[in-house]
Amino acid sequence: xxxxxxxxxxxxxxxxxxxxxxxxxxxxxxxxxxxxxxxxxxxxxxxxxxxxxxxxxxxxxxxxxxxxxxxxxxxxxxxxxxxxxxxxxxxxxxxxxxxxxxxxxxxxxxxxxxxxxxxxxxxxxxxxxxxxxxxxxxxxxxxxxxxxxxxxxxxxxxxxxxxxxxxxxxxxxxxxxxxxxxxxxxxxxxxxxxxxxxxxxxxxxxxxxxxxxxxxxxxxxxxxxxxxxxxxxxxxxxxxxxxxxxxxxxxxxxxxxxxxxxxxxxxxxxxxxxxxxxxxxxxxxxxxxxxxxxxxxxxxxxxxxxxxxxxxxxxxxxxxxxxxxxxxxxxxxxxxxxxxxxxxxxxxxxxxxxxxxxxxxxxxxxxxxxxxxxxxxxxxxxxxxxxxxxxxxxxxxxxxxxxxxxxxxxxxxxxxxxxxxxxxxxxxxxxxxxxxxxxxxxxxxxxxxxxxxxxxxxxxxxxxxxxxxxxxxxxx
Numbered sequence: 001x002x003x004x005x006x007x008x009x010x011x012x013x014x015x016x017x018x019x020x021x022x023x024x025x026x027x028x029x030x031x032x033x034x035x036x037x038x039x040x041x042x043x044x045x046x047x048x049x050x051x052x053x054x055x056x057x058x059x060x061x062x063x064x065x066x067x068x069x070x071x072x073x074x075x076x077x078x079x080x081x082x083x084x085x086x087x088x089x090x091x092x093x094x095x096x097x098x099x100x101x102x103x104x105x106x107x108x109x110x111x112x113x114x115x116x117x118x119x120x121x122x123x124x125x126x127x128x129x130x131x132x133x134x135x136x137x138x139x140x141x142x143x144x145x146x147x148x149x150x151x152x153x154x155x156x157x158x159x160x161x162x163x164x165x166x167x168x169x170x171x172x173x174x175x176x177x178x179x180x181x182x183x184x185x186x187x188x189x190x191x192x193x194x195x196x197x198x199x200x201x202x203x204x205x206x207x208x209x210x211x212x213x214x215x216x217x218x219x220x221x222x223x224x225x226x227x228x229x230x231x232x233x234x235x236x237x238x239x240x241x242x243x244x245x246x247x248x249x250x251x252x253x254x255x256x257x258x259x260x261x262x263x264x265x266x267x268x269x270x271x272x273x274x275x276x277x278x279x280x281x282x283x284x285x286x287x288x289x290x291x292x293x294x295x296x297x298x299x300x301x302x303x304x305x306x307x308x309x310x311x312x313x314x315x316x317x318x319x320x321x322x323x324x325x326x327x328x329x330x331x332x333x334x335x336x337x338x339x340x341x342x343x344x345x346x347x348x349x350x351x352x353x354x355x356x357x358x359x360x361x362x363x364x365x366x367x368x369x370x371x372x373x374x375x376x377x378x379x380x381x382x383x384x385x386x387x388x389x390x391x392x393x394x395x396x397x398x399x400x401x402x403x404x405x406x407x408x409x410x411x412x413x414x415x416x417x418x419x420x421x422x423x424x425x426x427x428x429x430x431x432x433x434x435x436x437x438x439x440x441x442x443x444x445x446x447x448x449x450x451x452x453x454x455x456x457x458x459x460x461x462x463x464x465x466x467x468x469x470x471x472x473x474x475x476x
Contacts, residue, residue, distance in 0.1 A: 042234060043135060043137075043302060043303045043304055044234050044235055044236050044276070044278060044302055044303075045226070045231055045234060045235040045236065046132075046235075046236050046238070046299055046302070046303075047222060047226070047235060047236065047237045047238070048238045048295070049219060049222075049237070049238065049239045049240075050093075050094070050097070050143075050240060050241070050242055051215065051239065051240070051241045051242065052090060052144060052241070052242055053090070053241070053242070053243060053244075053245055053246045053249065053251050053260055054212075054241035054245060054251065054270065054271060055241070055244050055245020055246075055247075055251045055252050055253040055256075055260075055266065055270070055271075056244065056245070056252075056253045056254075056256050056265075056266065056269060056270060056271055057245070057252040057253055057254045057255075057256075057370070058208070058212060058241075058245050058251055058252055058253075058271070059071065059072075059075075059212070059271040060072040060216075061075045061076065061080060061271070061273075062271060063252075065200065065201065065370070066209060066212055067197065067198075067209070067212070067213050067216070068212055068213070068215075068216040069216065070216045070217065070219055070220035070223075071215075071216050071219050071220075071239060071273070074219070074223065074237065074239070074273060074275040075239075075273035075275070076283065077275060077282060077283060078237075078273050078274050078275030078276065078279060078282055078283075079273060079274045079275075079279060079281075079282060079284060079285075079286050079322050079323075080272075080273050080284075080285045080286065081240070081271075081272035081273060081274065081286055081290050081322075082285045082286065082287055083269065083286075083287055083288060083289050083290060084240055084269070084270060084271070084272040084290045084291075084292075085268050085269055085270070085289070085290065085291045085292065085333065085335075085349075086240065086241060086242050086243050086244075086268055086270050086291075086292045087102075087103050087109075087242075087243060087268065087292065087335075087336065088243055088244070088260070088261050088262060088263060088267045088268055088335070088336060088361065088362070089111060089112050089242075089243050089260065089261055090112055090144070090146055090170065090242045090243060091103075091108055091111075091112040091113050091146050091147065091170075092108050092109055092112075092336070093242040093243055093292050094145075094146055094147050094242060095108045095121050095147060096291075096292050096293040096314075097128075097292050097293070097295055097296065098121070098127045098128050098129075098147070098159070098296070099121060099125045099126070099127065099128075099296065100128070100293060100296030100297055100307070100311070100313040100314060100315045101125065101293065101312075101313065101314050102293055102314045102333075102334060102337075102434075102438075103336075104334070104336065104337040104338065104434075104438035104439060104441075105314065105437075105438065105439060105470075106121055106122065106125065106439070106470060107119075107122075107439050107440065107441055107442035107470040107471070107473075108121065108441075108442065109336055109337060109338050109438070109441050110338050110340075110441035110442075110443055111443065112146065112170055113146060113147070113148060113169070113170070114446060115169060115170075115446060115450075115459075116150075116446035116447050116448070116450040116451060117150075117443075117444050117445075117446060117447070118150045118444055118447045118449075118450065118463075118464035119148060119150070119442055119444050119467065120147055120148015120149065120150065120151070120154030120466060120467075121147050121148055121154065121159075122466075122467045122468055122469045122470055123153055123154075123466050123467070123468045124468050124469050126160075126311075127159040127160045128160070128295075128296050128299060128300075129159065129160030129161050130159060130160035131160075131300060131303075131305055131307070132160070132299070132300075132303055132305070133160060134305060135303045135304060135305055137303065138162050139160055139161045139162055140161060140162055140163045140164075141156050141161045141163070141164045141165075141166065142164075142165045142166050143165075143166040143167075144166060144167060144170070144171075145164070145166060145167065145168045145169075146168070146169060146170050147159075148168075148466075149168035149169070149459070149460075149461050150447070150450055150461060150462075150463055150464035150466075151461065151462070151464050151465060151466035152461045152462055153466045154461070154466055155168065155461055167459075168459060168461075169459060172459055176457075176458065177458040177459050177460065193210070193214065194209075194210040194211075194213035194214050194217075195207055195209070195210030196210075197209075197210065197213060198210050198213070201370075202370055202371050202373065203375075204250050204373050204374050204375040205250050205252070205370055205373055205375075206250075207250060207375065207377075208249070208250030208251060208375075209250075219237075219239065222237070223237060223275070232277065233277045234277075234278070235276060235277075236274065236275075236276040236278060236302065237274070237275045237276060238272070238273070238274050238275075238295070239271075239272060239273055240270060240271070240272035240273075240292065241270035241271055241272070242270075242292075243260050243261070243267060243268065243270065244256070244258065244259060244260045244261075244262065244266045244267040244268060244269070244270060245259070245260060245266075246259060246260040247259045247260075247363075247364060247368040247372070247373045247374065248363055248374055248375070248376045248382075249375055249376065249377050250373060250374075250375045250377070251373070252368065252369075252370050252373050253265075253266030253267075253368070254266075254367060254368060254369050254370065255367060255411050256269055256367075256410075256411060256412075257365065257366065257367050257411055257412045257413075258360065258362050258364065258365050258366075258412075259362040259363050259364040259365075259368065260362060260363075261361050261362040261363065261393055262360055262361050262362025262364070262365055263335050263336060263345075263346070263347040263356050263360045263361050263362075264356070264360055264362070264365055264412055265406070265410065265411070265412060266362075266367075266368075267361070267362050268335055272290075274322060278323070279322070279323045280323045280324050281323065281324055281325045284325060286321075286322050286325065286328075288318075288321055288322075288326075288327060288328025288330070289328045289330040289331065289332075289333065289349070290318055290322070290328065290330065291315070291330060291333045293313075293314045293315040293333075294315040294316050294317070294318045294330065295315070296313065296315045297313055297315035297316055297317045297318075298315070298316075298317050298318045298319050300317075301317040301319055302319060316329045316330050317329065318330070331350070331351060332348065332349055332350040332351065332430060333348070333349050334346060334347070334348050334349075334431075334434035334438075335347035335348065335349065335356075336361075337434050337435045337438035338438075338441050339435075339440075339441075340394060340396065341396055343358060343359065343394075343396050343399070344357055344358065344435060345357065345358060345359050345361070345394055346431065346434070346435060347360075347431075348427055348430050348431045348434055349406075350426070350427055350430050352405050352406055352407035352408075353403065353404065353405055353406070353423055353426075353427055354403070354404045354406055354412075354427075355401060355402070355403050355424065355427035355428065355431055356401070356402040357401060357428075357431055358398055358399045358400065358401070359394035359395050359396055359398050359399075360394075360395075360398070360402070361393050361394045362393055363393055367411065400415075400417070401417045401424060401428075402415050402417060403415060403416045403417040403420065403423065403424050403427065404416065439470045440472070440473065442470060442471060442473050443473075444473070447463065447464060449463040449464070450463045450464070
């Protein structure tokens with residue numbers, strides 16, 4: 001059984017169904033039922049599927065060796081987001097998705113929330129479903145949360161979701177909510193059932209391949225249920241990944257450079273698509289820049305909600321651009337902003353150019369082919385230290401700037417820092433701007449009050465006090 005089945009390919013579905021349509025779509029194993037199906041009206045249903053650690057080369061529309069026929073069809077009949085960007089790791093991406101703010105505005109840019117870490121997204125920042133409620137939406141979440149749980153107010157049903165079925169941390173057993181050998185079983189995706197169909201894959205890729213086949217089937221079941229209950233015509237189905245693939249756990253980003261956690265493209269440029277009858281143009285590849293933080297603003301627009309001007313959202317509304325194949329309203333973005341041991345770490349994209357300021361992060365900054373991918377999920381020692389080691393993956397002795405023109409060098413092979421000093425200075429100015437507005441990273445030691453032994457062997461909430469805003473903590 002695949003130890004990364006839940007952790008690497010957790011399915012998180014944001015289902016925001018308008019009250020006049022259906023109160024819920026419930027996914028249980030491979031069966032989907034719709035409750036309270038009545039007439040379809042606007043605003044649209046939003047079905048958001050966030051894959052975990054799915055790399056650029058882990059989907060069928062980028063790699064014919066991966067068997068995702070249902071998602072391939074949805075992607076090709078909708079709009080493929082070929083320049084979609086997430087944060088380098090899962091907690092930062094989820095935070096950006098649900099708040100409309102870059103993770104560094106929330107103190108969540110460094111690594112992920114660890115076990116028993118007494119922090120979460122501060123309460124003053126309103127999550128997307130909290131605002132959708134003002135337009136009569138019901139919202140439901142399934143799968144991996146990873147945005148804080150030590151105080152109940154950090155958890156999904158206190159942040160706007162009506163129901164939640166899943167787990168709070170990076171990985172844990174779905175039903176028992178503990179760390180045990182049983183946590184590897186995912187009753188929704190059931191990737192181990194499909195591994196036998198992946199004999200053509202390199203050995204280290206077979207379990208991952210099986211999980212992708214299972215995920216593909218789940219996505220198919222969801223869309224078929226929408227059609228069967230006459231909800232599809234007023235629905236928007238989105239699939240994206242939360243960061244690049246982990247080449248140490250069977251994922252792959254080739255031909256992009258880098259790994260999960262890296263500031264190179266392989267860590268942040270991830271697969272995605274939108275499928276909806278509401279799109280004015282379909283069957284094409286959208287090449288405009290699209291960042292995960294943009295979904296918040298885009299979905300508010302679709303729901304007819306104007307965000308508070310004082311919220312200072314970082315996202316832009318992408319709907320008209322994607323729907324009508326117009327130029328993207330986004331021309332730049334920061335990949336990440338942090339400072340570790342006095343070293344400024346981060347990257348910025350401006351137009352076609354990208355600057356990595358020194359260390360790039362991730363376990364690898366190379367171009368890893370499928371045959372070079374490994375799977376360390378069966379190594380208990382590696383797994384025990386994985387979350388902390390990925391934070392330490394920055395080579396703090398590498399202070400050299402790395403400048404790339406991604407329009408002609410999408411695989412980041414030619415560093416132009418010495419050849420184009422004026423362009424380097426231009427991007428450094430934008431880097432300095434984003435760094436100046438970022439808040440210090442918040443990393444807290446594990447709190448023994450949250451140990452499962454104090455709660456009958458399970459991970460649960462109620463052992464810390466939630467922060468209303470980002471605390472001022474000087475991280476090392």
